[in-house]
Amino acid sequence: xxxxxxxxxxxxxxxELSARLVESLTRAPGSPVPAVGELDPxxxxxxxxxxxxxxxxxxxxxxxxxGWEWDPGLLGVRAALERQFxxxxxxxxxxxxxxxxxxxxxxxxxxxxxxxxxFLAERGTADLLRExxxxxxxxxxxxxxxxxxxxxxxxxxxKAALVAVEFDEFGGGRGERVHAQLFADLLAGADLDPGYLxxxxxxxxxxxxxxxxxxxxxxxRGLRAASVGHFASVEITSxxxxxxxxxxxxxxLPHPACARFYTEHVEADAVHEQVMRREVxxxxxxxxxxxxxxxxxxxxxxxxxxxxxxxxVLGRWRRGETSLxxxxxxxxxxxxxxxxx
Numbered sequence: 001x002x003x004x005x006x007x008x009x010x011x012x013x014x015x016e017l018s019a020r021l022v023e024s025l026t027r028a029p030g031s032p033v034p035a036v037g038e039l040d041p042x043x044x045x046x047x048x049x050x051x052x053x054x055x056x057x058x059x060x061x062x063x064x065x066x067g068w069e070w071d072p073g074l075l076g077v078r079a080a081l082e083r084q085f086x087x088x089x090x091x092x093x094x095x096x097x098x099x100x101x102x103x104x105x106x107x108x109x110x111x112x113x114x115x116x117x118x119f120l121a122e123r124g125t126a127d128l129l130r131e132x133x134x135x136x137x138x139x140x141x142x143x144x145x146x147x148x149x150x151x152x153x154x155x156x157x158x159k160a161a162l163v164a165v166e167f168d169e170f171g172g173g174r175g176e177r178v179h180a181q182l183f184a185d186l187l188a189g190a191d192l193d194p195g196y197l198x199x200x201x202x203x204x205x206x207x208x209x210x211x212x213x214x215x216x217x218x219x220x221r222g223l224r225a226a227s228v229g230h231f232a233s234v235e236i237t238s239x240x241x242x243x244x245x246x247x248x249x250x251x252x253l254p255h256p257a258c259a260r261f262y263t264e265h266v267e268a269d270a271v272h273e274q275v276m277r278r279e280v281x282x283x284x285x286x287x288x289x290x291x292x293x294x295x296x297x298x299x300x301x302x303x304x305x306x307x308x309x310x311x312x313v314l315g316r317w318r319r320g321e322t323s324l325x326x327x328x329x330x331x332x333x334x335x336x337x338x339x340x341x
Contacts, residue, residue, distance in 0.1 A: 007059050007060055007061060007062045007196070008059075008061065008062060008195065008196060008197045008198065008200070009061065009062050009063070010022045010025060010026070010052070010061050010062075010063075010064065011048060011051075011052060011200050011201055012201045013045075013048070014044035014045050014048045015039075015043070015044060015045025015046075015048075016045065017034055017036065017037075017039065017045050017046065017049050018044075018045050018048045018049040018052065020034035021033070021034055021049050021052055021053075021077065022052065024074075025052070025061065025064045025068055026063070026064070028065060028067075029065050029067035029068050029071045029074075030067075030071065030073070032073070033071075033073040033074050033076070033077050034077065036077055036080035036081060036084075038084070039081075039084060041084045041085050041087070041088035041089075042088060042205060042209055042308070043205060044204065044205045044208075046081055046084065046085065047085075047205050047208040047209055047212055048208060049077075049081055050078065050081040050082065050085060050212050050216075051200075051208055051211065051212055051215075053074065053077065053078040053081065054078075054212065054215040054216075054219070055197075056068055056069040056074075057069060057215070057219065058142055058145060059196060059197075082216055085212065085213075085216065086216065089213065089297075089301045089304070090297070092301070092304050093297065093300035093301055093303075093304055094300065095293065095296065095297065095300070096293070096296050097292040097293045097296055098292075098296065099229075099281065099285065099292050099295050099296055099299075102229075102295075102296050102299045102300065103232070103236065103277060103281075103299065106233060106236040106237055106299070107236060109240050110240065110241070115310055115314075116132060116310055116313055116314065117241065117244040117245060117248065119314055119317060120132070120248050120252075121244070121247075121248060123317075124248060124252060125252065126190075126252045126253055127328070128317060129190070129248060129249065129252050129253060130190050130191070130192060130253075130328060131313075131322065131323055131324060131328055132313070133186065133187060133190055133192060134192065134199045134202065134203065134324060134328060135203055135207045135309070135313065135323070135324070136183075136207070137183065137187060137192075137197075137198070137199050137203070138197055138199065138200055138203050138207060138208070138211055139207060139210060139211050139214075140179070140180060140183035141180055141183070141184075141196050141197055142180065142211070142214070143169065143179045143180050143183065144166055144169035144170060144179060144180070145180075145218075146214040146215050146217065146218030146219075146227065147162065147166060147169075147218060147227060147231050148166060148218075149218040149219055149227075150162065150218060150224050150227045150228065150231075151163060151166070153221050153224040154224065154228075154280075154284065155287065156283060156287065157279055157283035158228075158279070158280050158281075158283035158284040158287065160279075161275050161276075161279035161280045161283065162228070162231075162280050164275060165231075165235070165272045165275055165276060165280070168268050168271075168272065169268075177264075179261075179264070179265075182257075182260065182261045182264055183261050185257040185260070185261070186249075186257050186258050186260070186261040188257065189253065189255030189256070189257030189258045190253050190255065190258050192328075199324075201325070201326075202324045202325045202326045202328070203324065203325070204312065204323070204324065204325050206305070206308050206309040206311075206312040206313075207309055209305050209308065209309075210305045210306065210309060213230070213301060213302075213305055214227075214230065217230055217298060223294065223298075224294075225284060225288070225291035225292075225293075225294035225295045225298065226294040226295065226297045226298035226301070227298060228276075228280055228281060228284060228291075228295055228298060229281075229294065229295035229296060229297065229298025229299040229302075230298035230299070230301065230302045231276060231280075231298075232273075232276040232277060232280065232281055232295075232298075232299065233298065233299045233302040233303070234302065235272040235273045235275075235276045236273045236276070236277070238265050238272075238273075239265065239266050239267075239270040239273065242262040242263070242265035242266045243262070243266045245262045246259045246262035246263045246266060249261075249262060281295060
């Protein structure tokens with residue numbers, strides 16, 4: 001099936017700044033924008049405000065003038081938010097320039113019974129797996145998009161190899177095989193709404209931080225090597241994780257689209273891992289040895305934010321609570337049956 005229309009309404013605010021930002025975006029570009037004070041860089045208010053600014057570079061929002069995308073005042077708001085967020089990310093990791101040393105642990109398979117997949121394998125239910133899908137929806141709706149901004153900032157083999165990986169991410173020229181579309185099909189198969197960013201209002205800060213980080217690294221030329229490090233980290237860890245999630249989807253949810261998304265990643269990302277390590281990172285370091293520090297940063301910050309996300313979800317689940325901002329309301333199941341098997 002085809003995903004719903006991409007634009008959604010402006011999000012529900014999560015604090016004073018995001019409320020004032022949302023209000024500004026209902027007016028014409030050039031209207032006054034809020035001043036940015038010191039905020040919790042991992043808090044709901046800052047992360048939603050930053051996500052709202054970034055979304056103007058993706059699909060935008062219904063009833064928001066496209067002119068806001070490059071409005072000088074709003075770009076100033078975004079820059080102020082980015083400074084606080086990026087400073088917190090850098091403070092949260094060790095840094096360094098040992099790329100091989102950072103990549104090596106990622107190549108080791110995760111111990112059985114650990115992480116979210118381990119919890120789901122032992123105590124999982126269909127409803128908990130659906131919750132996990134809802135968190136990941138705001139990530140997978142733009143799954144490969146932020147890395148496309150890196151393409152014009154690379155040269156030679158690094159560029160060619162990154163394009164090869166992105167070609168697969170975007171379905172190899174087939175719209176129904178685009179990975180974001182496969183995840184929309186997964187949502188529908190799981191009796192969830194596949195609409196673009198449909199669940200944004202109930203996805204809490206830890207996943208917003210991950211998605212904001214992807215956009216931050218992609219949009220800034222000076223952070224291109226960090227984006228490459230982040231992308232490599234995702235591709236290296238994706239195949240084994242996807243195999244575990246495919247098994248869980250088969251066990252807990254009957255629709256084949258739920259497992260199909262992950263089986264696609266088991267096969268594709270096993271190849272992508274080799275390409276990212278050897279041909280993208282290898283070629284980039286050969287051309288720009290100084291890029292090592294930013295590649296390491298991209299890997300480390302991915303681990304940092306994924307760990308924060310895992311801690312949030314498992315902490316809530318172990319207390320018998322929803323990990324979302326509000327309990328998940330499933331939609332009627334009729335649409336799930338319309339997906340082509």
